[in-house]
Every structure is written in structure tokens, then in C-alpha cells.
Amino acid sequence: MPIPCLATSTALLTLVLAGGTLPPRLRLLRAFPDAAAALRAGPSAWRAAGCTPAQRARLALPDEHYLARGLAWLAEDQHHLLGLTDPDYPALLAQIDEPPLALFVDGEPARLWHPAVAVVGSRSPTPGGREHAHAFATALALDGWSVVSGLATGVDAQAHDAALQVTGGMTVAVVATGLEQTYPRQHAALHARIAGNGAVVSEYPPGMPAIQAHFPARNRIIAGLSLGTLVIEAAERSGALITARCAAEAGREVFALPGSIRNARARGCHRLIRQGAALVEEPAEVTTGLTALAQTLAGALRSRLDAPTEQARPALKSAPSYTDPDYQCLWKALDDDPTGMDSLIQRSGLTAAQLSAMLLVMELDGKVMAAYGRYCRKP
Known part of the structure; x- marks a missing residue:
């Protein structure tokens, strides 16, 4: 860059x-x-x-x-x-x-362009909530999705850590302070791991301390970077519900895990489900639920990148019909075997930011597969 x-x-x-x-x-x-x-x-x-x-x-x-x-x-x-x-x-x-x-x-x-799902929830989850956060984030990372969360204790930390444990797994943390510090302090090592494998982002300048009003505001960034938001556990008054509302207002999908009626931390999820959020029990239900939205947003992104529209393309299965030379260069750089980003940069001569944007478009169009942070042509 x-x-x-x-x-x-x-x-x-x-x-x-x-x-x-x-x-x-x-x-x-x-x-x-x-x-x-x-x-x-x-x-x-x-x-x-x-x-x-x-x-x-x-x-x-x-x-x-x-x-x-x-x-x-x-x-x-x-x-x-x-x-x-x-x-x-x-x-x-x-x-x-x-x-x-x-x-x-x-x-x-460039990691901020990668297809992502936000995984959010309680700062003090139940043992089951922690397990769910870890399991869903692991499955999403294995499927090639980036996991976005807020670096908070509880569900956020579980989601980040699970994504990092997957080979090639990617995660993004959105924080509400300046980036020269970590909040909470005990997550300094996690912050460093995320920055080394993904990205930690903030809209606040270095030197900005933790201010209560900034935490709800950062939730719109978590939602905005993601195609969908998954709420694991959330009380009726919860920052995770703010993230879910921001996702819905941005036209993104919202998913919620149901829980026991005796679990106060499940009441926020139940409220979301009553309001129209998708009830999910398995990670595959999240990715399946994002298909239609992904196609819509791919069209908008394609327009931003000046790629041809779907109507302008002939139906070819052997190669993408993007006329932009950069897309053709990327297609030639791809192989039937998964290839890492560094190799694609060397083969194509394009930057990581350019490749991430184009790979997102091609993946959502069904031309490219992503797994473990590596890319290949889709059979």
C-alpha cells in the first residue's frame, strides 16, 4: 500500500x-x-x-x-x-x-476488504456462550470468512482467538480508543496477534482514551465492515444489540442464537429473533443466509471498481468475462490449487488492496474459492 x-x-x-x-x-x-x-x-x-x-x-x-x-x-x-x-x-x-x-x-x-461476518455478544457469557462463539468463529474462518469483533472480553475475545487458531484464519478488531493502547489492557497480546494476521482499526486518533460514548459508536463500524452480524449471547440492554441494529439499518443480515428462557443473556437474542433476525443453530446457516446479500453487494462493489455488470457478461464457465485487464491478469495468476496472497502479488504485479477487492468480487460471483487465506479457481 x-x-x-x-x-x-x-x-x-x-x-x-x-x-x-x-x-x-x-x-x-x-x-x-x-x-x-x-x-x-x-x-x-x-x-x-x-x-x-x-x-x-x-x-x-x-x-x-x-x-x-x-x-x-x-x-x-x-x-x-x-x-x-x-x-x-x-x-x-x-x-x-x-x-x-x-x-x-x-x-x-487490504484485510478490511475481505468478506466478513461480525461475531458479537456478551462480555460475560455463559460457558455455553463461550463455546458457541469459539465454534462459530472457527467454522467461519475455516470457510474463508474474516471474523470481525470488538476486542472486548467474553464473546469478542473468543471469536478473535478462534479465528486466529485456524491456519490462515483472518480477523479484524474494531476498537474505541487510539491504537497505541489496548482496551481492555489484558488483551494487549491478542491485539498484537490480530494486527499481525489481520487488522485492528479505530476512527479515533492515537492518544484517545477509553470514553464510554465511543463504544456504542464503534459498533456501526463492526456492522459496516461485515456482510452480516451474528449475536451469540446478549442481555436486553447490550452493545451487541446496537451492532445488530446498525447492521439492519445498513441493509445487512442479522443472525441470533436462541438460548434457554432462564438465561438472561439470551433475552436480547430472543428479542432480535422476534424482530426478524434469522434464528441459527449451525454455522452453515449463517453463510447460506448471506448468499443473496453477498450477490447484491457484489454488484455494488463491481460498479465501484468499474467492472462490467452481470448483464454485460456472456455466460462462460471456463474463465471470468471481466474485460478489465487487471481482472484478466488476476485470473491468469490464479491456479486450480490454492494460492496465497503473497504469491498472487508476485504473479500479477497488483497490490494487496487491488487483489483483495477483485477477489471479493470474483468470489461472490462464484468464480473463485477462498479457504485458509488462499485462493483458487472454482471448478
């Missing part, structure tokens, strides 16, 4: 550090070619975008301490900042109502 220039990173950090309500800064970023141009536009453009006086003051004079802290963090290996208009910004997340202005990423940004 190309390293953004210092001016671009500084401008984007300045927009993030302006704080306040998100929509005015989203409008400002979308109105100009990049964050630097948005800042150069000056107070009149900021006012027109709806920025408050406090936001305009911080855009004109950002907090030097937090700015320096953010730039120092970005200077380290595998640390990235993706603005909403950046081509590497995950396409599914960009589709939600209020996507993050920018994402701080510890790990590989």
Missing part, C-alpha cells in the same frame, strides 16, 4: 481532530479532491459545510500535541490512515449512513 505524503496525513488528521458532529466534516471531505484541499478552502467553505465555530477554530489551529502524536504513530511500520475518499477505504463500510471520516489501521488495510 502506498505511504501517503506527510501533508496528506497531516490534513486528514486535522479533520479528525476537529471533533464535533461527523456530518459536516464528511460533507467537507466529499466536497474536495482530498483533505488538504478541504483545509485550503478556508473558513467560508467550512461554514458552508455546516462546521460549528468550535470545529472551524480547530481546523484553523489543530491541537499540536495530538497532531504530533498521530504523525509519530503513522511513521511506524504497518500503521496506516485511510480517509473516506481513499481508494483503499473499505467499500462496504463507505455505504453506511455515517461512515468514519478516516480509519486508523494497525495491520494490513
